Amino acid sequence: MQTPAPVDYAKATSVAHAIELLQQLGDEARPIAGGHSLLPMMKLRLAAPEALVDLNDIPELQGVRIEGDHIVVGAMTKHRDILESAILHEHYPIFREAEHVIADPIVRNRGTIGGSACQADPAADLSAVGSALRGTAVIQGPGGTREVPLREFHDGPYMTVLEPTEVLVALKYPIRPGAGSAYEKVERRHGDWGVATAGVFVVVRDGVVADCGIGNAAVGAEHYCSPGAEDALIGQPATEESFAAAAKVAGEQCNPSADQRGPVDYKRHLTTELTLRALRRAAAASQGA
């Protein structure tokens, strides 16, 4: 049995209440969502927050809905609900594909999209998805609400732009008619973090890539995306050669580290390979294949 250090606990009943609690409890308090990253770190005593503010009973943070031309996902929506969301699946199958390879059912039953975004693990699958889709973070703090593009939300590994008294309340994704999307991941074992991943959307019009987004997790891609690869692909014919050229850029421009998941050359290769595979499938879906 692993034993965390002493910690205080408070349950928030609304976002405003959570912000109030965070203000009261000070800099060493942390919000807790599904707890599947923070609690293990506490048990290993890699993290020792003085207090936890529990966000699990805040109804306004739950659920997937359409608002105008965006899909809005409450920050406390659980992985399982994202996996099963008909709205997300209709517009972006990438979500279901990614969720199928995120951890295991036990984690997915409690872990949340907002918790994943705020944990900012370099290998977080949904962060690659969010960056690929050029989503937006909706953040609430003592001074009100602000929106930050997901491609600016992360300050580096395990760091975000959130202030200590701010709470991530939702993630928004623009709906793109005609877009195809796909997620590819290689892990050492089911449920493990990715060695490399690729999540993409592609809009093909008249045989040409009109728009695309390319996300990569676990390989040190800044903000989990590859703008260079996107630039290389947008405006090009939707062909194997174009996809391969873009995927090559993704592999070249990411910045992986060697670890027990693999050496750098492999991770670069894998980034290219998985980006290529995802682009092929997403483009085919966009073209109605």
Add this chain to the structure above:
Amino acid sequence: MTAVEDTPSVPLSPAGNPIGFGRMPRKEDVRFLRGQGNYVDDLNLPGMLHGAVLRSPFAHARINSIDTSAAEALPGVKAVITGETLAGLGLAWMPTLSYDTQAVLATDKVRFQGQEVAFVIAESRYIARDALELIDVDYDPLPVVYDAKKALDADAPVIRDDKEGKTDNHIYDWEAGDKDKTEAAFAAADVVVTEDILYPRVHPAPMETCGSVAHMDPVTGKLTLWTTTQAPHAHRTVYALVAGLPEQKIQVISPDIGGGFGNKVPIYPGYVLSIVGSIVTGKPVKWMEDRSENLMSTGFARDYHMKASIASTKDGKILAVKVDVLADHGAFNGTAQPTKYPAGFFHIFTGSYDYPAAYCNVKAVYTNKAPGGVAYACSFRITEAAYVIERIVDCLAAELKMDPAELRLKNLLKPEQFPYTTPTGWEYDSGDYEKTMRVAMEMAGYEELRKEQAEKRARGEYMGIGISFFTEGVGAGPRKHMDILGLGMADGCDLRVHPTGKAQVRLSVQTQGQGHETTFAQIVAHELGIPPEDIEVIHGDTDNTPFGLGTYGSRSTPVSGAAAALVARKVRDKARLIAAAALECAPDDLEWELGRWYVKGDPSRGRTIQEIAMDAHGPLELPDGVEGHLDAQVVYNPPNLTYPYGCYICVVDVDPGTGQVKVRRFIAVDDCGPRINPTIVEGQVHGGLADGVGMALMELIAFDEEGNNLGGSFMDYLLPTSMECPDWELGETVTPSPHHPIGAKGVGESATVGSPAAVVNAVIDAISPFGVRHADMPLTPANVWRAIQGSPVRTDIAVS
């Protein structure tokens, strides 16, 4: 013969269980499936305190000072013990099971990351853990030996400078076989193939970690130790020797054990510390390690760097095999082996084949890694042996451009060669290897698989078929040759039949999930005709069971299973005398049928074993020399090991773009002699096959240049899940052991021993078109892809 056939039907008991061998639900499942097991950590004694171990963050560092004052001042802390405290008691060092010494708590320096440095005893586990952070240890880091291949370099730091006169990291050299004869065979061979083959460090990772509750009763002076041990009796004796405690005042209790796989054979510092803690505080003290402590400090397995060479004629007749081993034993030689065999039974590496010459040399070294070295269902290093021979035979097949099945069939031992003495001195008891291999090939559809493979290759798809044929020697062992710390490896067994005909059988071996409470009841049922539900198996308590060496090396059925059969036969013989008295006839006039002695020629006149049990305890006048009651005891000293074997075939698909391996099929045909409970045997095989897939593809403890353990949590030490396991396809052949009372050979480790080579051979077969002949475990996607590129990673050190 494409499926497991049930053993011939035997009479069923009123409860529907076989009175003898056959399938029945495990008796212990009732409590396990309801969550009502009773493990060490479930124990709560009045006044019990909790211990926690401070561990070294460094792999090699001198300890300048340890300041425990802040920890001692924390409310709820009862005592803090350091190496200095223990040194005062003469307990700072303890013997290992290999006649080395190991620090209980470090005094001079730490020698691996995770080594025990201090022990806090407090009112709760939380307080004890909090107090660890208040202990201030001043370390001077030292250069680290993280690479076994550099351990004997002239400039390597000397790890064991505690040993007087020690100037290097060498532990021992050990050899087996005939070197000259082997070299001569190599010189005369048409073909010689050599490969460097690593069996990397892995960990048994039982679901339950190690722990103990020690209670030294200050009034009676009796020590009771509830502990996670696979060998309670051996542990009792070692505690007596280590701590100078009188052995009659030590009771070791091993309650339900949540998996062992060899991890719970050694004695760990934590166990000793809980005893010291109880002596110091006068209260019961519980110590239970967490997952990372288990992975980082307790008995690992393997870590064998093997250079194997095989010699053959050009048409594939094997002539000789030799293996040079560099064995990484970590900071203390804590490997648990029969004394005569420091490398365990590794010299069984000649495998299942017929050739005249073999030789191995094992050079063991210290490194700054956790001690241990034999664990994880390895049958005393037979896992390494089976892997190296099956891998090098495949390398030879590749060299000869010969089908690996054909090469094996050409060289397998023939039934008429048994008993067969191997070039390294083992006497294999029985076998019909070709039959077993043919069954496996038929189940797999081997020819069709090869056709499919050829078609797929033509399309650029890479499937692989891997074969492993293994022979184990289990059931250690003949006491003349086999002992651990001077304790001969024979097992006692007691059987009492109560007046109502219900029985208790007392065993020295200790189940960790193998189903002993069922299997041993079935053995007695088979011999006496008492229903298995009427037979209680008593084990895991040294005050209430006979002496024996415990459960590991697949020895429970071969040794204690034999003892159980023989003790039941002894009771049956006694029952005959009592029945004769009751029936007023001569014992020779009686014949036995299951559960009953009856008069020859008059089957209606007889006494059931239950009636005889009452007679034995009643007023019946017994013949001279026949004592009352119906019980017996035996000590079984095995005349030889038993030699289970099997043929495994694995089919994989490899994605060369990503290096990912999918195990599509796995066919396992085991011959372990008669199966006492086929369901339990299949469960054991399933578990071992999952182990094998895990070791082949993902399990690994590697170390970086600072000696950091890179497999210290389940985030880093990957165990396979059901997602990685195909539906196992099991088959059997039955070749009884001629010297075992019921012919049983033991099966607990067969699948772990046999399966890794099948998986690796399949993966290498799949990527052989890229010119790959070998790559080391674990075959992670990165490693497979690198192998395809011609630069496989070195898996025992950090990936760079």
